Amino acid sequence: MATAMKKLLHPHRSREENRSGHDSHSSGHERQDSAAMERAREEEKQNLMQWEEQKQPLEPGQIDDANHKTVGQSSSVLRQQDFELIKTLGTGTFARVWLVRLKNVNHGNENVVFALKILRKTDVIRLKQVEHVRNERNVLAAVAGHPFITTLVASFQDHDSLYMLLDYCPGGEVFSYLRRARRFNEPTSQFYAAEIVLILEFLHEREGVAYRDLKPENILIDAEGHLKLVDFGFAKKVENRETYTLCGTPEYLAPEVIRNTGHGTAVDWWAFGILVYEFLVGQPPFWDQNPMKIYEQIVEGRVRFPSAMSSDARDLISGLCTVDTSKRLGNIQGGAGAVKAHPWFRNIDWDAMYHRKVNGPIVPHLRGPADTRNFDEYEPESAEREPYTQEMSNKWDEYFKDF
Known part of the structure; x- marks a missing residue:
């Protein structure tokens, strides 16, 4: 997963494009970039489907080694549209956490679920939470892999929202x-x-x-x-x-x-x-x-x-x-x-x-990995949203670049 992302963060550009052929080259490059992006996106989704097998606590030294761990990475290819929103697990003043699964999964992968924390950029800015949100993402990335801290599997963003894909804890609070x-x-x-x-x-x-x-x-x-x-x-x-x-x-x-x-x-x-x-x-x-x-x-x-x-x-x-x-x-x-x-x-x-070798004193009774009985019911999200304008984008996008 990390390798695919690193390739995308530094796309290779040919330096030998001359001025005269620039436009035709440019559309060709766009097609190539788009195809590469789609391939990387599919590769990343495949990696996410293997999440259950990869999910294991890392040793402290491995957690600190950001270059070699696959969790806690920023993704330039994942999108909200890649996930099916199943149920709200929690809400805050500027965020909502959903139980999600990847869309169009192969048979047998229906139980690979995550918690997706969605933060609206306009709300984060209005409530002066930019610094807190950045701290949260960066600390979670740094500690991803610890046996007793929620794992930030990946983070990503689109024009108006920030996303943190986390492991799902079905037992509740x-x-x-x-x-x-x-x-x-x-x-x-x-x-x-x-x-x-x-x-x-x-x-x-x-x-x-x-x-x-x-x-x-x-x-x-x-x-x-x-x-x-x-x-x-x-x-x-x-x-x-x-x-x-x-x-x-x-x-x-x-x-x-x-x-x-x-x-x-x-x-x-x-x-x-x-x-x-x-x-x-x-x-x-x-x-x-x-x-x-x-x-x-x-x-x-x-x-x-x-x-x-x-x-x-x-x-x-x-x-x-x-x-x-x-x-x-x-x-x-x-x-x-x-x-x-x-x-x-x-x-x-x-x-x-x-190393989680000692059994927990309370093991939750669950119908399956996507069981939500230990979480409350929440009101649906309001359809009215303040738009994230171009002016806001120009001023604030730099602050959200870690996502």
């Missing part, structure tokens, strides 16, 4: 399972927490990326019962710098975000502590009808634990939900390694966990 169960038992919580530690370790220590929106609604369960982190709209490559954008969900915000004193990857370890607490208790530690009251509780940073919670779990959460970032577990010396070494994780085989 962890949030739904947590609400049904009220709370998870300790082994289930440890399993999910361990997979999230591996995500944060990779994002922070290999990519320098702060995710900034960790919560149960952004974690899906795949067909085998493993987690997949989705929605990288707030993710940002910060490395060792600090950033000041206020973003996230009130109950999960770290104190330094609320105080606007500058924040980095440490915000994810705070949110991770809140998440582990919510897994074990069924609700986050800081909550009120009024968001301002939540913020006051967070900045004060006093976590109250139920008496039934194990001492190891309390110690882990206390270490993660520490207001002082220089003392926060995950952000102190040892980084993610210090979290992995915590007694609460003593029964975790980290290598087996990364």
